[in-house]
Amino acid sequence: MANRVTVNEQICKGCGLCTSVCPKKIMVIDRDKLNAKGYNPATVSDIEKCIACAMCAIMCPDSAIKVEKE
Amino acid sequence: MTTVYEKSKMLTDAPMSYCPGCTHGIIHKLVAESISELGVEGRTVGVAPVGCSVMAYNFFACDMVQAPHGRAPAVATGLARALPEGVIFTYQGDGDLAAIGTAETVHAASRGENIVIIFVNNAIYGMTGGQMAPTTLPGQVTQTSPYGRDVKTAGYPIRICEMLATLDGTAYAERVSVNSVPNIRKAKKAIKKAFENQIAGRGFSIVEVLSTCPTNWGLTPVEALKWLEENMTPYYPLGVYKDITAEEGK
Ligand SMILES: Cc1ncc(C[n+]2csc(CCOP(=O)(O)OP(=O)(O)O)c2C)c(N)n1
Ligand code: SF4
Ligand code: SF4
Ligand code: SF4
Numbered sequence: 001m002a003n004r005v006t007v008n009e010q011i012c013k014g015c016g017l018c019t020s021v022c023p024k025k026i027m028v029i030d031r032d033k034l035n036a037k038g039y040n041p042a043t044v045s046d047i048e049k050c051i052a053c054a055m056c057a058i059m060c061p062d063s064a065i066k067v068e069k070e
Numbered sequence: 071m072t073t074v075y076e077k078s079k080m081l082t083d084a085p086m087s088y089c090p091g092c093t094h095g096i097i098h099k100l101v102a103e104s105i106s107e108l109g110v111e112g113r114t115v116g117v118a119p120v121g122c123s124v125m126a127y128n129f130f131a132c133d134m135v136q137a138p139h140g141r142a143p144a145v146a147t148g149l150a151r152a153l154p155e156g157v158i159f160t161y162q163g164d165g166d167l168a169a170i171g172t173a174e175t176v177h178a179a180s181r182g183e184n185i186v187i188i189f190v191n192n193a194i195y196g197m198t199g200g201q202m203a204p205t206t207l208p209g210q211v212t213q214t215s216p217y218g219r220d221v222k223t224a225g226y227p228i229r230i231c232e233m234l235a236t237l238d239g240t241a242y243a244e245r246v247s248v249n250s251v252p253n254i255r256k257a258k259k260a261i262k263k264a265f266e267n268q269i270a271g272r273g274f275s276i277v278e279v280l281s282t283c284p285t286n287w288g289l290t291p292v293e294a295l296k297w298l299e300e301n302m303t304p305y306y307p308l309g310v311y312k313d314i315t316a317e318e319g320k
Contacts, residue, residue: 015091015291054075055251061095063077
């Protein structure tokens with residue numbers, strides 16, 4: 001089982017701060033998706049690589065990320 | 071599964087009104103987490119300013135007052151004196167604190183009021199569209215300094231922490247930044263310490279937080295973090311400018 005990273009897609013503003021700090025480079029902006037506000041939300045590309053460091057969540061100004069460790 | 075990080079219970083469900091990637095949101099989280107960890111949410115009253123954080127009362131899940139036009143430290147003074155058990159803080163931008171409400175700020179510090187001030191320095195007037203603030207850097211281009219701030223006519227930026235540290239009434243003054251995860255961790259420690267001081271009745275504590283304004287700086291949120299590091303920290307060095315608890319320990 002992998003760690004779990006949940007992005008609240010409706011709250012996310014697609015700012016990219018989380019993607020800039022993820023040491024595994026697995027936090028990415030999903031260009032194929034739009035939320036109700038018109039932003040491309042962040043998503044995890046490969047959860048198997050996640051080390052649950054929570055850097056993405058600490059950096060998110062909108063508290064849109066929850067990180068759980070297996 | 072164990073939760074490593076989730077949204078603080080001291081923040082409401084209201085979506086924040088800040089621009090994408092504006093670090094006001096990060097500073098809100100640190101304030102909320104500190105209050106929660108100290109278990110004082112039930113007796114905390116915050117004071118919101120004018121500026122982008124004018125609606126901070128929608129975001130913090132404690133009692134809040136909105137004090138327009140730089141008067142937050144005066145309102146906080148009243149709250150702290152009327153509610154001796156209250157945990158009283160203000161949350162103010164640099165236009166609000168260092169221009170519009172400079173007098174209120176300086177005198178609250180000189181009186182040693184038992185309050186916490188969270189001072190968000192983004193070197194610009196954010197809400198009103200990016201005008202020059204007292205904290206705007208020399209040469210910095212803003213709406214009202216299109217050729218860059220000229221210190222010959224507009225004067226020099228004010229270093230609030232250094233200035234307030236000279237006042238006997240100030241118990242604690244520290245400058246931090248939220249442009250990286252390690253700096254966010256340090257900022258959290260400083261903010262929590264300021265609240266601990268307030269709860270212990272040690273008097274006036276100010277934490278100046280260097281923050282970004284990607285919208286009015288004309289940068290992406292990630293570029294803004296770098297701009298802060300390269301331009302703001304040299305002029306506004308991070309560190310503790312006064313700490314009476316450290317002096318007592320000597
Ligand atoms: C005495 C006074 N002058 C001007 C204004 C208009 N005003 C409202 S918000 C604001 C800017 C506040 O900027 P800052 O405190 O730096 O906060 P930011 O928006 O950057 O977070 C100004 C000038 C005002 N409300 N009162
Ligand atoms: S918890 Fe760490 S490794 Fe996992 S997505 Fe977030 S920043 Fe990346
Ligand atoms: S930092 Fe938060 S708001 Fe910004 S892209 Fe990541 S999840 Fe979305
Ligand atoms: S204008 Fe600047 S300070 Fe205000 S919310 Fe937008 S980025 Fe933040």
